[in-house]
Amino acid sequence: MKDITTGASLGVTGTMEASQGKGQSVEILASDLVLYGKCDPDTYPLQKKGHSMEFLREIAHLRFRTNTFGAVMRIRHALAFAIHKYYNDRGFFYLHTPIITGSDAEGAGEMFHVTTFDLKNPPRTESGEIDYDKDFFAKPTNLTVSGQLEGELGALSLGEIYTFGPTFRAENSNTPRHLAEFWMIEPEMAFWDLNDNMDLAEDFLKYLIRYTLDNCREDLDFLNKMIDNGLIERLEFVLGNSFIRLPYTEAIKILEAADRKWEYQVGWWRDLQAEHERYLVEVHFRCPVILTDYPKTIKAFYMKQNDDGLTVRAMDVLFPGIGEIIGGSQREEDLDKLTQRITELNLPLKDLWWYLDTRRFGTAPHSGFGLGFERLVLFMTGMSNIRDVIPFPRTPRNAEF
């Protein structure tokens, strides 16, 4: 019995009976006990008490053994399963878009380079440039920052598709909401407009909340008690209320009329800052908000231009606590308008020939959005740091385990 310490691995055989002890309903009257693995209490870092999230992050290889991380990882699994179920039940096809991409036109941030070159001595051309023709893919390649462009190819062939895979950003972002490696869900639907897109986003999020409430009740109760007392109430609130849908221009008017000083100026040509989004969601509406029709100058090249010539059919879903959880748009299906926008923004037009072919050959209206999986798990668990809702977080200066 001396060797049975916190962390040891046991096999117990016996009969399960109603317990007389407090705080538990059943207990095993053991007839046989096997000690599979001892656990030296002097060096085992986990104790039978609460640890800080920061400490547990340093021992990420062991932290699943705690109640909290067990609950978080089970909910993470349930959400992943529910996402596939949701789309499968609605006739969407799971499209596997590439992890390694030869395109640097997504414009979604800094990328990780992929190469087999010896960095100390890469092949050079006669003019001294790195000779990518000699590299594995005979061109510069990167880890994907988004599967969207390929997703559009799938949608314009199969109808409704979604992607669900790892995504990489080499941004030097040190925040509780960013990872260098994260998972993203990107549905893309042919013949859907922005309203259809918003309907899908709202229904999808509510389905996932409902699914988690129905299937992970014990874990949610635990997290509600130990991590975030408002968790279940917040989930049920989002589930029970319609998201506010509001054009960007109307949001600016609300912010300009608000009786408070902004650290960042509010103006029609400016993107909304965290303080503005937070005000709309947490103070003004007290409800999830979908903002639409942003100025084209602050949004990506592929978004459908409105007739006013100023705005695009973009939508951002803003959630309490985590800000932008979904970003999406109706896509520009007009070849000329799309090429013009690409040229204006100085993007490498010739690298996008395959993307433009969708508009060249039987183009169609279509829409889609991206949902950051870990931000979803964050919202669903009440955890406060994104590094604690993925098993092995990758962040600047940290790729341990």
Next chain:
RNA sequence: UCCUCAGUAGCUCAGUUGGUCAGAGCACCUGACUGUUAAUCAGGGGGUCCUAGGUUCAAGUCCUAGCUGGGGAGCCA
């Protein structure tokens, strides 16, 4: 990347205006006790005060730089 706070025992932390300041709780070890649930009681071991410089008679404490972590911001999902 910027702002800000922090780094002292395995963990969570206290440490006054620079001068008995090497401390507590938990954990661990020993013993007692026990229908216990983060048990209880008694005793014990355990420290590069983040690192490197500097100021000073004297630095855990003040200064500089770096590293690590938290919070906020930017970038974004």
